[in-house]
Amino acid sequence: MSGKFVKKQPVFPASMQLGSVPIKIFCITVLLFTLGACASGDDTGSSGVSGDVPDSKILPESKILAVGGMLWKTDGTATGTVRVQDSNTAISFAYGFTEFNDAFYFQADDNVNGFELWKTDGTDIGTLLVKDINPAAGVATFHYRFTDFTVYNDALYFQANDGVNGFELWKTDGTAAGTVMVKDINAATGAGSFPTDFTVYNGALYFSAADDANGAKLWKTDGNAAGTVMVKDIIIATGTSFLPDDFSRGFPVFNGALYFTAQGGGFWKTDGTTTGTVPVEDINTVIGWLSANLYNGFAVFNGALYVPADDGVIGRELWKTDGTSAGTVLVKDINTENGGRRSDYLFNEFNVLDGALYFQSRDNVNGSRIWKSDGTAAGTVLVMDIGNGSHAFGSSVFNGALYFTAQGGLWKTDGTADGTVLLQSIL
Numbered sequence: 012m013s014g015k016f017v018k019k020q021p022v023f024p025a026s027m028q029l030g031s032v033p034i035k036i037f038c039i040t041v042l043l044f045t046l047g048a049c050a051s052g053d054d055t056g057s058s059g060v061s062g063d064v065p066d067s068k069i070l071p072e073s074k075i076l077a078v079g080g081m082l083w084k085t086d087g088t089a090t091g092t093v094r095v096q097d098s099n100t101a102i103s104f105a106y107g108f109t110e111f112n113d114a115f116y117f118q119a120d121d122n123v124n125g126f127e128l129w130k131t132d133g134t135d136i137g138t139l140l141v142k143d144i145n146p147a148a149g150v151a152t153f154h155y156r157f158t159d160f161t162v163y164n165d166a167l168y169f170q171a172n173d174g175v176n177g178f179e180l181w182k183t184d185g186t187a188a189g190t191v192m193v194k195d196i197n198a199a200t201g202a203g204s205f206p207t208d209f210t211v212y213n214g215a216l217y218f219s220a221a222d223d224a225n226g227a228k229l230w231k232t233d234g235n236a237a238g239t240v241m242v243k244d245i246i247i248a249t250g251t252s253f254l255p256d257d258f259s260r261g262f263p264v265f266n267g268a269l270y271f272t273a274q275g276g277g278f279w280k281t282d283g284t285t286t287g288t289v290p291v292e293d294i295n296t297v298i299g300w301l302s303a304n305l306y307n308g309f310a311v312f313n314g315a316l317y318v319p320a321d322d323g324v325i326g327r328e329l330w331k332t333d334g335t336s337a338g339t340v341l342v343k344d345i346n347t348e349n350g351g352r353r354s355d356y357l358f359n360e361f362n363v364l365d366g367a368l369y370f371q372s373r374d375n376v377n378g379s380r381i382w383k384s385d386g387t388a389a390g391t392v393l394v395m396d397i398g399n400g401s402h403a404f405g406s407s408v409f410n411g412a413l414y415f416t417a418q419g420g421l422w423k424t425d426g427t428a429d430g431t432v433l434l435q436s437i438l
Contacts, residue, residue: 177203
């Protein structure tokens with residue numbers, strides 16, 4: 012099995028296929044290269060392991076190349092890598108590619124309307140503004156690089172600011188008329204509830220939102236205002252809200268429950284009911300499991316849920332849980348220097364390839380590098396030290412290899428040092 016921890020494996024529109032070869036969407040921005048995910052929702056949660064996908068489908072781990080802002084597509088060859096839009100009409104800073112209704116939806120800036128909702132079928136003429144949600148001239152509807160697009164019940168959900176209600180829960184059917192606010196959760200004028208971490212679970216869409224000044228809480232919706240309700244009145248501290256669209260976000264769904272972190276109260280799980288929302292374990296009784304405002308990557312792998320956590324002694328390291336207190340254990344103390352240093356760098360970039368879990372981490376010798384784990388301390392190892400103090404980041408699985416960027420270039424690895432090679436220098 013190989014794949015990135017994403018929300019769904021969408022079918023790629025026929026207009027964006029070259030024969031049976033999957034097309035990869037590229038988004039170009041200035042002097043930055045990342046590999047991102049095209050994500051949409053299903054009942055397995057926002058970050059379940061994606062399996063092997065036939066070549067006739069677009070993979071959710073589609074690469075997003077950031078070196079100037081315009082839309083590109085590729086079949087993996089130099090000649091098959093082409094710009095979608097004419098340079099004279101090109102939009103810029105496009106992020107959040109999500110397949111829905113035979114098109115890719117994303118946020119972008121056309122230098123007129125600010126960051127708004129767009130869609131493309133892979134052609135210049137088929138790249139269109141869906142709706143100018145915030146009509147004030149040049150004012151952005153979205154946060155830069157942040158939308159949290161998620162497909163649920165035949166609609167695409169996201170947070171948006173119409174200039175009146177602040178950032179609230181919205182949905183679209185792909186038309187301007189069908190792009191509407193679901194509910195003004197925080198009724199204070201212009202305050203916004205900042206809904207995020209959208210996760211489809213048990214027939215509903217779960218997310219975090221702040222209905223007042225006390226902090227974010229766990230909510231769910233059936234797509235209607237009346238069906239948009241708080242699950243339980245506790246402040247949550249899941250940190251994926253702070254990640255850009257290049258990375259997977261949301262709540263982990265594992266063994267039939269949705270997991271989240273409570274501020275100062277450890278790791279929790281819920282079945283969607285108030286009585287079924289209960290604590291699992293608090294690794295660090297001082298600051299709580301995964302303290303607020305920290306990157307919160309996670310992965311379901313080999314029958315366990317993997318998360319970064321800080322126990323207050325060794326710093327933030329890789330842990331796993333089977334959903335019980337006794338089954339919540341440290342995988343490995345990667346950075347042994349001291350408890351003030353943490354080994355994680357981008358734990359949100361978990362990938363599975365050939366029976367191993369890959370992620371970025373750093374020990375007390377190297378900078379951020381590609382590591383892999385079989386779930387044991389002995390089997391958690393550095394793949395290769397590429398040297399020169401360069402950080403590895405932006406990882407994605409494609410065609411049986413893990414791709415990532417380091418030293419200003421695109422690399423790939425099969426999980427061995429000898430099989431880790433530089434494909435092309437970019438900078």
